[in-house]
Amino acid sequence: MLRTRSRPRIVALHETRYAGVGRAMAGHGTEEHPHGADRLCAAGDRVYSRAVRRGRVPRRDAEPVPCLLELALLHPDPDDMDWLVPTPPQEVMTHLLRGVYEEVSASRLRVGAAVAAVERYAGLGGPRRQAPASGEGTAIRVLDGLARIQAAMDEATEACTTEVLTVQPGGIRREHELSEGLHRALALRGRGVRMRDLYTHVARHGQGLLNYLELMGDAVEARTLDEVIDRLILFDRTVAFVPANAERTMALELRHPALVGYLVTVFERLWRLAIPLAAPLPDTGIEGISHRERSIAALLAEGHQDAVIAERLGISVRTCRAHIAKLSETLGAASRTQLGVRIAQAGLDGPPVRLPGREFPTAR
Structure with missing residues (x-):
């Protein structure tokens, strides 16, 4: 009689079993177990694994993990309601993948609708402005990689006509660090560009910096502080370069007047507090x-x-x-x-x- 009475129940269970699996893809579970069938909690993983190995587990074993019943990974054994049997993993995977496929399909439809809307709105506007000429750039440009940074710095050096302001953090400046930008400094000096550099007091003890300043003559004026801000290079108060990551393999090229003006103000206030390199501390x-x-x-x-x-x-x-x-x-x-x-x-x-x-x- 138990077997006969249970048949309608198992049909209903089978029809609703995967509703829980579908909800699992959205990450719904009980309050204590907020996860889906594709990422079970540790307790749920243990009980479900045991059920798959043995074919069924006592209902009491699943009481601490109600998520398994809600996600339809376990369901009552129609022959004995005190036991729970697992949904075969292959069936679970099939329904999970079906849910993923449905989500992807829905996302594609949303992307298509968004593209169509943007194209329609774009068609309502007037003629597009021409892209800025070479050398003008955008307000903020990300330079990824040392080669791009060097190229942008060379371009700014060639366009510079009046003044360069730099902040050089760190300690003693090594010979190779100074020689990296020496070609730019010499080109600027040849055009009569004035340069002002801020260093930390520690840089005073480096012979490399003293040699560099002697080579540049009165084209460069240097001052020092106990500590300075991160590296900053300003050309003609119109374009600035600052690091974009700790490794300094990325940089920002800034041309927005407000940003550049702010950085110039920061530099001038530090410069006023700094001590000329020729003066004692x-x-x-x-x-x-x-x-x-x-x-x-x-x-x-x-x-x-x-x-x-x-x-x-x-x-x-x-x-x-x-x-x-x-x-x-x-x-x-x-x-x-x-x-x-x-x-x-x-x-x-x-x-x-x-x-x-x-x-x-x-x-x-």
Whole structure:
């Protein structure tokens, strides 16, 4: 009698079984198990796998994973309602793929409708504007790859007639880094273009930079700061280049007047605060503490880690830690916590105050 009464039930179950599988493709499940049949939770995977291996599992085993019943991966055994039997994996796959196919078909229809709408709206407009002439570019252009970056820089160099402003972060400038753009610098100098470069104070100790400045003569003026912004190159206050990723294998070419104007303002304010390369760094006023150690002390007071301080000042982590050790010794601090207190007591927890008369004229 059980077998006879169960036949209509299994037909109904079979007809509605894949409604759950269809919902699975949309990621619907129970609140505790929000996933589809194609990405079961760990508990569901264990129970369904056991059911496939053994042919069925006790209903109580599936109580912790109601998602299997909702997704129609398990259904009652018509011969014994205390057991659950699995939907064959091949059937599940067939219905999942059918769902994917239906989604893809629907997406194609939406794409076709969108294209048709855009073409219709495009036809309502007037004549298209001509593309900008070579060299004008767009407001923001992404340069992917060193070759494209170099080509764009060469193009901007050829068009430059008045001024180049650059910010060069990092530490000591190596010979090969300076020689990479030397051909552009020499071409600019030959046309009477003025150049202003900002570096970190650490760059003062590099012979390569000194050689470069001697070669360029009065065409280049250089100043230094404790720390600067990321690399920036501005040509004639009309086009700017900035890095677009950490590896500097991508760059942005900016020609939007508002963006370029903003970057020029940033440069000019940094330039006003910077110290000419020919001028000595100001004394800290504290015996035994150098200008660099004061800068490190201020960043330590802000809570920065050694690696961050080193990167911002353009020095190695090893050099940074050597300065921190010297700071601790000079201030008589036995721990990092005590060093922080000593830094505050000595008034080293902020940037040095510029003394009267230390303003430097801005080149034009």
